[in-house]
Amino acid sequence: MYALLFILLAQLLIASGNLLIKLLDSQIGVFQLVLYRQLFATLLVLPFVWKLKGNLKLSPLYKVHMVRALLIGLGNGLFFIAIMNLPLASVTAILYLSPLLLLLMSALFLGENIGYRRTVAGLVGFIGIVMISQPTEFNPYLLLAAFGALISASNNLILKRYASAEHPFSTLFWSNAFAMVFLLPAAAIEAAPVTLEVTGVGLSLALFYLGMTWLVINAYRMADASQLAPAEYTGLVFATLFGLWFLGETPNWLSLMGTAVVIWSAVLPVYPELKGRFRAWKAARVRR
Numbered sequence: 001m002y003a004l005l006f007i008l009l010a011q012l013l014i015a016s017g018n019l020l021i022k023l024l025d026s027q028i029g030v031f032q033l034v035l036y037r038q039l040f041a042t043l044l045v046l047p048f049v050w051k052l053k054g055n056l057k058l059s060p061l062y063k064v065h066m067v068r069a070l071l072i073g074l075g076n077g078l079f080f081i082a083i084m085n086l087p088l089a090s091v092t093a094i095l096y097l098s099p100l101l102l103l104l105m106s107a108l109f110l111g112e113n114i115g116y117r118r119t120v121a122g123l124v125g126f127i128g129i130v131m132i133s134q135p136t137e138f139n140p141y142l143l144l145a146a147f148g149a150l151i152s153a154s155n156n157l158i159l160k161r162y163a164s165a166e167h168p169f170s171t172l173f174w175s176n177a178f179a180m181v182f183l184l185p186a187a188a189i190e191a192a193p194v195t196l197e198v199t200g201v202g203l204s205l206a207l208f209y210l211g212m213t214w215l216v217i218n219a220y221r222m223a224d225a226s227q228l229a230p231a232e233y234t235g236l237v238f239a240t241l242f243g244l245w246f247l248g249e250t251p252n253w254l255s256l257m258g259t260a261v262v263i264w265s266a267v268l269p270v271y272p273e274l275k276g277r278f279r280a281w282k283a284a285r286v287r288r
Contacts, residue, residue: 036202
């Protein structure tokens with residue numbers, strides 16, 4: 001029960017962060033905002049890393065972290081631009097291309113077996129994303145969001161490959177810290193004025209990011225990934241509701257159907273296991 005609640009809260013934090021970005025002026029310095037997010041996240045994680053190791057000895061995986069830092073900075077920048085220029089539900093839907101791409105990339109580069117259920121689920125999820133985003137004509141911001149999803153999937157593929165080689169706090173710290181190498185010159189080139197609003201949103205995004213990370217890590221310690229996967233797609237529901245309540249973005253029937261299709265695609269691969277767990281729970285109640 002707590003694991004499910006943690007995943008729901010994590011998705012609520014993600015949707016809340018996206019809403020804050022959406023409410024900003026579209027002319028703000030995007031890479032300045034990403035810089036603040038990664039800088040504050042680095043400073044907030046620093047005490048935990050120091051307590052863990054007692055020092056800040058350079059990670060032996062610094063080259064891996066450097067690559068991930070570049071992907072984090074670029075991917076977040078593209079997503080932030082897309083969020084500012086697309087309906088909240090649409091850009092959130094495209095964000096869910098990332099796990100679908102990760103599925104394909106894991107099969108290609110890590111030799112993982114996808115299986116027919118996950119293949120069908122991926123195709124169904126892609127159809128749902130198209131239904132939500134409704135690309136009736138060329139939209140450069142949709143393309144940016146899709147490219148951001150590809151970068152995010154590449155980043156997660158690297159993380160998946162090296163996840164067991166280092167403590168999560170160390171990985172979190174160094175990937176964010178190395179991002180400064182790329183984000184400082186990018187923000188300088190933008191030359192956007194420093195404002196309290198952008199700084200505040202950057203701090204909020206860092207807090208949401210760390211809170212989301214903590215919730216997800218603890219959720220997966222309490223329950224299997226297969227049990228929690230469907231709940232991760234509730235972010236689409238939160239994005240739709242926030243768009244309606246705060247931004248006046250009224251979804252049409254095709255978007256609502258697409259949201260249902262994407263959530264169903266998350267349930268499809270784990271349906272047999274969920275069905276088995278439900279039957280076991282029901283049998284246990286009858287025995288009582």
